[in-house]
Amino acid sequence: MTGLPGISGYIYPNEFELQWGLLIVVYPYLTGLVAGAFILASLERVFNVKVLQPVYRLALLTALSFLIVAPLPLLAHLGHPERSYEMFLTPHTQSAMAMFGFVYAWYLMVVLLLEIWFDYRKSIVIWSKEKKGLSKYLYKLLTLGATDLSEKSLLFDNKIGKIITLIGIPSAFLLHGYVGFIFGSVKANPWWSSVLMPIVFLFSAIVSGISLVLLIYLVTALVRWKQLNMACVNRLAELLLYALIVDFSLELLDFIQRLYESEESIAILSQMISNRLFISLIVSQIILGSVIPMLAIVLARFGKIPDEMRRMFYFAAAILVQVGIFSTRWNVVIGGQLFSKSFRGLTVYKIELLGQEGLLMAGLLLAMPFVILYILSKILPPWSEAELKVSAS
């Protein structure tokens, strides 16, 4: 299709329009945050990493807020959103995508909502007695009638919570590994088709989840004028560093493997990286999103600097990691469509500002989880109980 603007070389005529745009970039970004935040929360619960206790509930609520929004970009992207329920009614069992609804419903209903409810049940019962007015009834409703606070029932809550977390970890792996599989299993697309795809998705999810919870913890403590638990922050930063190292190594491995194997598609993919993805891949994903944050965390965590400065470093690193992970999603989703499957040419992606799949919509969808998190944190305060008591007195 030479002659059309932005095209270089030859692309199949039907490839001129990119099928999956900005919203499909947002989708794996959101689900990654869900899975990552949940895996972080389960560290505290299952592996007894007590130092992470201050962010346990925060991580759970973060996961829930993002999970609620996660299917919306998909829905908005469909040509016929009104038919989406067909995926539940008549799923095509061979399709990787058909399972999304079930994986999502499982994760939302069985894992997150249950875990949060069991974890909060004691607090909800107490609030339903203490609070006044309308909120009293809200909490009464939230108890679902289970108001027993005997030691036996609390032990039961704890036990069930642990079991759900145990089921939750593989579910979180499933949720995002599965999103990776949607891309990794497309054999027609050499940029996507890779057995490493689900694993890379998973580790980048863990990276993004930890950095998001770290960010939210830093910001909320600042806004609420509360003392940060520095041990917790340090541990979060450490975990973020380890996850970053694994994620970066995996992606590097994928990259080296492709270069070394040098298959039919390598020429066009190299062209794409140097012409179309240079900023988003080399600069944003690798340098800004991986290398600099790793160095910053190493410096801040193990260097001899004051806590104030340390927090600044962590904050900057976490922000950069978010930019990097968003770029990663961009490079996968958009990158996979910028080259022709004839391996003879490149096309361009033009983002629209307004419209169903535009920049504004994407911004809205990215802001929504934070609004939901704010509301959730008002109903179910995730701050530690000692802290709540102090603020109440």
Next chain:
Amino acid sequence: MIKEEPKIPRREFLETCSRKIPGWLVIWATFEADQILLAQEESKYDPTQHNYAMGIDIHKCIGCGRCADACKKENQVPAEPVFFRTWVERYVIPTEGETRVDSPNGGIDGFPELKGEKDILRTFFVPKLCNHCANPPCVQVCPVGATFISQDGVVLVDETYCVGCRYCIQACPYGARYLHPTKKVADKCTFCYHRLTKGLLPACVEVCPTQARVFGEVGKGSSPLRRFLRFNDVTVLKPSLNTEPKVYYAGADGEVR
């Protein structure tokens, strides 16, 4: 009660019969009765008796683009040059350097003349369309099963069922699918299924002036495709992907992909 006069008087009716029935009998004797009925009455069309496929002879294609044009007209494919059920590519292989490919408006308006290019080794045209794979990745990935292989071996999309997720478009290695801009569903070549069931050829095959496109059936001795496969060295596109295409190319260069 008044007896109604028949619309055709009895005498006239009998006369007509005596004139026409012998003619019908001749036809009856010439062809098999069920064949006639199959061709004439769609309701009696039996899809299990067919397995359609296509042969394309690269040497015969002159790049006139009539096929792509006929396809757009027959199937109301959107006119914009970014939606095609079939299109024609021109390959220009120079004596040295990279092969160049183009397909301006799918070849419908012909191709610009190659002026002053002296280093050309070979050029040829390649008509492209959905390969109606026997192992189609597009069908595999459809989350609701809106795209499927029909009993007669044609890959189709149920446009009343497609949710427009576009996973099938991503999964197709041949770029044969697009999202219909107004229907918002995946769209693609159907081998002119509405014509097949009437016993007609696909529009692109019908209009091809050089018979570069041969339509027929896999495994049927009487099919023109049998002859095509018998007398040509054929290949399929991207065989390594194991999609088992049912569009067979004769004389396709290794550069074609």
